[in-house]
Amino acid sequence: MIELVPVIIGVVALAFVQFLYYSVSREDAGTERMREIASYIQEGANAYMKRQYTTIAYFILALAVVMGVTRGSLSALSFLIGSGLSLTAAFIGMNAATRANVRTAAAAMKSPGKALRIAFWGGAVMGVAIVGLSVLGIGGLYAAFKTILGGEDAALEAIVPFGLGASLAALFAQLGGGIYTKAADIGADLVGKVEVGIPEDDPRNPAVIADQVGDNVGDCAGRGADLFESFSDNIIGMMILGLAFMAKYGEAGVLFPLLAESLGVLSTIVAILLIREETGNPVKTINVALLTAGTLNAVAFYFLADRMLGDPGLFESAILGLAASLFVGLIVQYYTGTGYRPVRDIADASRFGPALNVITGLAVGLESAFLPLIVISVVVAAAYFLAGLYGIAAATVGILSTTGIIMASDTFGPISDNAAGIAEMSGLSDEIRSSLDVLDAVGNTTKAITKGYAMACAVLSAFVLFAAYLQSISSGGSAVAIDIGDPYILVGLILGGTLAFLFSAMAIRAVGRTASEMVAEVRRQFREIPGLLEGKAKPDYARAVDISTRHALREMIPPTLITLAAPILVGAAFGVRPLGAFIVGGTIVGGLLAVYMINAGGALDNAKKLIESGLHGGKGSDAHKAAVVGDTVGDPLKDTAGPSLHIFVKLITIVALTFAPLFL
């Protein structure tokens, strides 16, 4: 019963998640003051997540009914499980993060090595929960549905809604979280840093708690849901594709992605256990973990691809995928790292005011979209050359096999960020804070890499889903051509591309509106609460939290509904072939916009940090003020619209895949 391997590994992963969770929770949570601040953040995050999940639940339930009526009860079940597991993984992961943050800060009082381990293990809860729940869910459903429905085809058709559920939940989570976090961040910075002149994370700032909560519900829970979706969608898409290769590989072709990713879960666990306390250099420690996971995965691919499927081309494709994720990470580091020309150019332009800072930042972002897409093109072309269409899917399996460890090092980011914030707000010594700042800086690098990684995963997963889509609309084994020379196909491409623009606009506008209200509220508190600036009175943190919460919940709905409805409308109006073009147009344009926005924001952020480190007059100089404007402009690009676009590209594709039978 090889189908049960993923289920068993999934259960092992959950046990490991529990182990990590308790081993982090057991640690000391520091002083009274630290616990108090941590509890604000935890309560704020949990309160938001509960309200967010309630809102999402209505949509999920409504759509489950539609799914049940149009595709049967198993589809509805798998849809509910997909969305439920996505939300669960994100919730567990975020919960661990809000416990790890204060414990990281407390550990920093004793040993930097211990702080690193707690932050990383805290992040690993998210990483392992995502990949574990995904293989458990898909593996379990596949084994069950195959038995019930009596065939691979029927089983997979009923599993497609699992991906839809994961995608829908992810889009809500990422949009809501992204709007929340950036409105709070902008509100805190614009009034606190720029107008009133108090430092980052100062407890007098009314938006400071909302800002910390935002790191958890946006960066942490949002990206968790994103990668759960990429990971799951990719497995499902490739399993469907495997159906077409049954003649060549047998059922092993269907099981390959599931088994490969399950073994990837095991390598992730091994790699996480390598993070110990005696370490000196945090970057080196994380790199060792990444390298270990990658090497173990390569070995697993070799056995699965070369031995089980007997196709060395698949092994090579998967390795190509692994290498590509490395390249994309390096490119992102080049464009957003403080040590390279692009960020330095932005910092230099800041001497001529905020406008030239922003112009240069936008140009860097646009330019940065070029190479990652070239890498993706090379992977697609080379894997196709090596092992055909199935080889492209194998390459994406290669990339996604490191999801767990990447997500762990990503969640490490907001945990360290929060830890530094808690240390600042609790008035810990400079020494402790600077040791946490080192972790925070490492976290910024891992966050940037993960965003590049998430984009590559999203675009490639969407392409694999597209291949599955092509297969599902092919009539009786003969492929359907989607010829660009046909004007309706051209129209499909245009519509997909233009929707990505509308979607981004809505996400950014939402942040703009919410942030404006936040700025007004923070200004009001500083004006109306006597003694606030002098530290004699407490700000009303709850009001700021409430503004972010209300707006985020309201504003996340329209873009999601449009993303859900558009493929259905295009399919109904033009049929399945233009719908295929629509997916491709949306994916390419969405992918490009995502890299542009994420890297523009990342580069602008780091240009500000570079100036803060002393360049062009350092903090308080005119160049610094210009760079703060640029950083703020980049905020909604890099943390709201950009990451949401990742989910957008997958959601339009899986909606098309789910509803395609209706338009045939």
Add this chain to the structure above:
Amino acid sequence: MIELVPVIIGVVALAFVQFLYYSVSREDAGTERMREIASYIQEGANAYMKRQYTTIAYFILALAVVMGVTRGSLSALSFLIGSGLSLTAAFIGMNAATRANVRTAAAAMKSPGKALRIAFWGGAVMGVAIVGLSVLGIGGLYAAFKTILGGEDAALEAIVPFGLGASLAALFAQLGGGIYTKAADIGADLVGKVEVGIPEDDPRNPAVIADQVGDNVGDCAGRGADLFESFSDNIIGMMILGLAFMAKYGEAGVLFPLLAESLGVLSTIVAILLIREETGNPVKTINVALLTAGTLNAVAFYFLADRMLGDPGLFESAILGLAASLFVGLIVQYYTGTGYRPVRDIADASRFGPALNVITGLAVGLESAFLPLIVISVVVAAAYFLAGLYGIAAATVGILSTTGIIMASDTFGPISDNAAGIAEMSGLSDEIRSSLDVLDAVGNTTKAITKGYAMACAVLSAFVLFAAYLQSISSGGSAVAIDIGDPYILVGLILGGTLAFLFSAMAIRAVGRTASEMVAEVRRQFREIPGLLEGKAKPDYARAVDISTRHALREMIPPTLITLAAPILVGAAFGVRPLGAFIVGGTIVGGLLAVYMINAGGALDNAKKLIESGLHGGKGSDAHKAAVVGDTVGDPLKDTAGPSLHIFVKLITIVALTFAPLFL
């Protein structure tokens, strides 16, 4: 000899151009001081154009040699004529504009109606020169080549390089002009308005002459070359497409676009003659001219399509095209006009600082890309439904038939802008200046509409060229399918899309670099020239002009070479089908980016104007300072990268069309 009709109309148009030119030149050029300033602008613009044309000439000659070797001497000839006529039209038009500006200012001293006529007729030189030279060139070459080569096919194949020449010249002109104008504008504004606090167009500002020169070499000559190219490319593309419909329409199918556009030249002339001096409302006057040209064109289409070709669907498609250009214009007005919600939202966001102003502006720009592309999709789908592939081309003929009058009202913009600047610098009375400001405001509206129009023309022309490309790569009459399901096709789409991002980045970076130097130089002059701010000393205008000139000439080359080389590389590496996908990817992404950038810039510009009109504290308020930052961020987007992308999409397509035979 119906082929000679375009030639005859072309000659008539040139005679009319001469009439307009002299009737404008004959007018009074105002006071001594006005003449002096006008001569600075004229000399600066001419000096720049001469250097620019010299630089361009090297590339043109080198490529003509390549063309001669690979495609024969007639191709080389037609390439030289295409680029030559493009440069000539832009030069004549700009020259007229630099004469009309001061005469408009002088006329404003007597009668606002007269000022309007001079500004419009001055702009009409550009409008008529473009369409006249285009039909003359293409019509003449077609008649000659058909006789020499003995067939429509061979004649058209030798005419394709005419389009390539026009495109290449246009890209150089638009990029060079765009970099020039925005660097000067930003330099003048950032130091003059923001740092030193002197008004716009103040003669103490060292960059003020460079700024005025920029309006002419960028907005005026640049857009002229852009529309010459769209107009020509579209005629050539549809003529090639007509070859495939010879069985249905006979040679009339090949001649239709040439004849339709030639009659469009005549309607343009009639419409221009309707602009008289007794008018009260300038908007109404221009609208009457536009409407007249549109109506006359509709009548011409009816006779050509319905009677000559006997296909009422073609007439309907052309009318659809005419209507679409109207819709796109209205959409652009909505997103960038001061009277509507988007610009008002940006102005409101300015109260919360420059960052939220820019964020909102970028979001408005992104959103504004949605509807115009929907309109284009509807036109493509509906025209295809009405009259097949040839119907889509007929729709573009409908849009492009108003090129002459649109270009005239567009060039009216920089002329009025310059006139207002000259009035300011010559110290004319407030009354005269405010009557010129009215014209300037009208000019801003017509400029915004034209940019939307130019985008629609560019994208649709590229699609017609793409259809011609498909036909040219079809083997022995059977069409070649470019199936998105093929991974190499997907790669082609991605490469095309990502190149548009790289291209935009390069254009924006070029402005950023040049503007930074300009800011440094203007700051230096204010610091080092004693008495400059007090008006006791003269600034060194020539140094500022020189910075813009040198950088523009240097920076325009790399993006152009990349645009030229990329389709050739893709074709050589992957073959003609992925190259087709490359064109489509580049066109869709380039078109979307162009609308985004142009409207974001336009909306940010007008949000600033709205605040200057008194909203949120008016000039000098914090909201105004924030809006000035936003306006500056928008500058390179709307006047350099955006318009250059129009040419980018056509250039990649015509390069592919020209060199396709090599990759078959």
